[in-house]
Amino acid sequence: MAQTEGSKKKQRAGLILSSLLRDIAEEKTEVNDSVDDPKMISKAEKLARLIWKKGLGWTEQQLVNNELTDIAHPPDRVYVGMLLDRLEGRVAAVEPGKKERRTVADRVGDQSKKRINSVSKDVTE
16 A cells, blocks of 8 residues: 555654654753762663652652652552663553554565455355
């Protein structure tokens, strides 16, 4: 199936956007969370550290009724799964609602089945 002009433009726009996001991710505009030794870090590193923080869980102190109270945030399963997938080299999951791209072998197999079925249908008629 040939791509339409609109889908080609959309694909090109997606590639440009991805390239720009990668460039921006490398910009060192963020500060790490260290109080003792603050350093400038990239947006990508800041995001990676946030994912680790949410995956491991953390405790923070908040002022409640003029008293410091420890509030525990348990590990978030979504981030734990994301970290494990990345560490094991698995591809990120497809977003819900989006069609999963099938492999060429699967698509060729489906086409072959359709052709065989149409030929056998013609023979039986």
